[in-house]
Amino acid sequence: MNIVSLSVCRHVPPSVNFQRGLAMEPFFHHPRKDKAVVILGATGTGKSRLAIDLASCFPPAEIVNSDKMQVYRGLDITTNKVSEEECRGVPHHLLGIADPDSNFTAKDFTRHASSAIDSIVRRDCLPIIAGGSNSYIEALVEDDSAFRLKYECCFLWVDVSLPVLDPFLSRRVDRMIEAGQVDEVRQFFDPAGDYTAGIRRAIGLPEFDEFLRTEATVDEGTKRRSLDAAIAKIKSNNCSLARRQLQKIHRLYNMWKRNMYRLDATEAFKKFGDEAEELWETSVLARSQRIVHKFLYDDSPVVPTASVMSSVPPYQQPKQVAMATACH
Template identity: 85%
Template sequence: MNIVSLSVCQQVPPLVNFQTALAMEPFFRHPPKDKAVVILGATGTGKSRLAIDLATSFPPAEIVNSDKMQVYRGLDITTNKVTEEECRGVQHHLLGIADPNSNFTAVDFTRHASSAIDSIVRRDRLPIIAGGSNSYIEALIEDDAAFRLKYECFFLWVDVSLPVLDSFLSKRVDRMIKAGQVDEVRQFFDPAGDYTTGIRRAIGVPEFDEFLRTEATADEGTKKRLLEAAIAKIKANNCSLARRQIQKIHRLYNMWKRNAYRLDATEVFTKSGDDAEELWETHVLAKSQRIVRKFLHNDGPMVPPASAMSSVPLYPQAKQVAMATASH
């Protein structure tokens, strides 16, 4: 019988001992990611205002627009672009940059937004992404692997109950009409224009088509009727848009909820004047500031237990959206 040498059975020492491995471990860790804040919400819920409030709270910060209509030049009233005064000196990117007749796609947005965010971070500033086009945000964060490797995002969702939001959107249309929306769209009107591409897709443009086509020849009664019908359609379309946006936000929230926080701003929209301002400061802005501060400084969990997140249940709102959409 052949005798196997015991040396063959001896354990081969590791190439790197345990202490050396521990010392080398940091070299195998991924570098920390840069951070970005993303503000979600249906049309009219105050996303732009919150973005600017946070940008002035955490200077230096800059805002990247993710609204697919505000990215086009022109129709500032119709697309509800922030004014220079409302910007309060905060630099905005991707606002009014695209040709109004072009088709600025989610791929285009991802390319331009990534470039803008990279530029903001290189200058040691905080990027805040805000806008109502959730397909743009999803394309940037879910479809762009390079972006995910570089950035960690935290999501703030500004939510308002549908009945209250519907009332606000109706009043907002009235304010836009008073501010000169009809004249703005009239100057942009093209009888041969295509309402399926570019800025002409924006709510508040195609609804005026029949009125603008006939106003030169129609009597006053007919013009009044067509104008009122156009305004009513704009209001209905804004409410329908809000429902579609909320449905998509619920889906995205479920994907990103470990790094997301829902802010219930309903009570703010039921008040006016100083009362509304005070509620915005305490119910929306102050909470957002605390959460973003923790996110930026890794100071404990950003998202509190679900029971502390909001006095308004999350999933009944989703059911409310589905029912309202079905009946709309």
Template identity: 65%
Template sequence: MGATGTGKSKLAIDLATHFPPAEIVNSDKMQVYKGLDITTNKVNEEECRGVPHHLLSIVDDPNYNFTATDFCHHASLAIDSIVDRDGLPIIAGGSNSFLHALVNHDSTFRLRYECCFLWVDVSLPVLHSSLSARVDRMIEAGQVDEIREFFDHSISDYRRGVRRAIGVPEFDEFLREETRGGDEMIKKKLLEVAIAMTKVNNCKLANRQVQKIHHLYKIWKKNMHRLNATESVFNKSAWEDDVAEKGRRIVQKFLYDDTSAFVSARMPLPSLPPTMASVTH
């Protein structure tokens, strides 16, 4: 678990390569849609390091509202399939409402699985600065061209589907001015405003996600572990000690040493496969 930009996908892949066979189930509500890979910050093939990913780019209709109910259905199918192949499911993504629905309200899931929650945390001032820098990298990677290809001037409702993704509505005025062939200075200013608003809204999203995680901690604190990734923002080598290695130790204990969860459930260990929940953006 963690706010956007804290490294959830990286940790999930690190764990998956350390505990094979493992597969990752995406729980980010924008990454389920096809397209806008830069804008929604999807992992690319190289970053996946050969680890199978589920629920990425599965929705064709950009206007379809993929709900928590949809997620529970598709995620349960993916998790059951992974477990049937004797694999370890790792859930990763920033949509905490999806995870909350699956773990707290899906009765079949609750009966079948125990979860270990890893919260990747970065102090908010540091995270805000990091998110701003990430937006700059996304712009350099071609985000404006990606949104330009996706833009439809006949649509102004950004409350449905993938158009809700941060980095899409913020560019509406700029792209409309560009379509009209407007003044270059005006377009330049609107582009600057769009980028600035994308940064602001990413920070607001991170704040909301952290608040939600604190709420979930009250529910799941027995099985929830906080990993402080703040230092790794400045020092990439700190990731291994502060996040990856600690995460591996926690998962090792969960999978092989700690049987209390199974005993409390009063079910034989083979009937209660473990599931890793490592949330995200």
């Protein structure tokens, strides 16, 4: 949930063999599909955090970004890209790969994401697709027949009630401003730039247009009012985006509800500090771990905790247990 500034996460080679055989053994001559986890949710609900949490608990796993603004290079604060530190060594794909002036379409995403996911699976890793652009996810899962033939998906929907999410989004904008967003946007500003194309569509860029055009020619009071108005507009637009995203998620839920699970993170977002962390782990992470474990390993027993597993040599551990959750 922190505001971050770096765009590319360090690639760390997998250290655990995620057995594709679990997903690929033939059944009545029909090969079982490989598996992928998809994390959805409105802006600011903790999708990236949950993806990294789960990747750390089901190694080796790698994350494929499905946020249509984070796919572009630049504006790391404005687009809220995860930092290398926050990645915790989990490899990320499709972060900052596109030219900021290009139009990276849903079709482009499908092509790049499919290639990344195929590569992840070939290396016996679990692909976790996470991001707020539901149109990208729908294009991949629904419109790409090759993906549908190869993969079975488990959808995790991280949800926060809007009365709780709205003030969180407002505080997040304040933290982005404190982290240097105005300077970041000022360096990127182009008076002739097109706010309908590429990364310039991102919330947090067009709202500063009037402020940046006039800041050098107006008095301090006028400049302050213009800046405050831009920040207020960013907050309002983020709340509006969350509502549009929720409408789309509800529609997707009607399509995918057999494999889609709602994770209510509202109580965690009401709290701060250690209490928020504890509620996240118990109400969101623990439940998602159980869901993903069942998805990956069917009806196998609950996996022992890391402290129990550490006392058992790997060669004595049951095959499925050795491949399952070992949170650090």
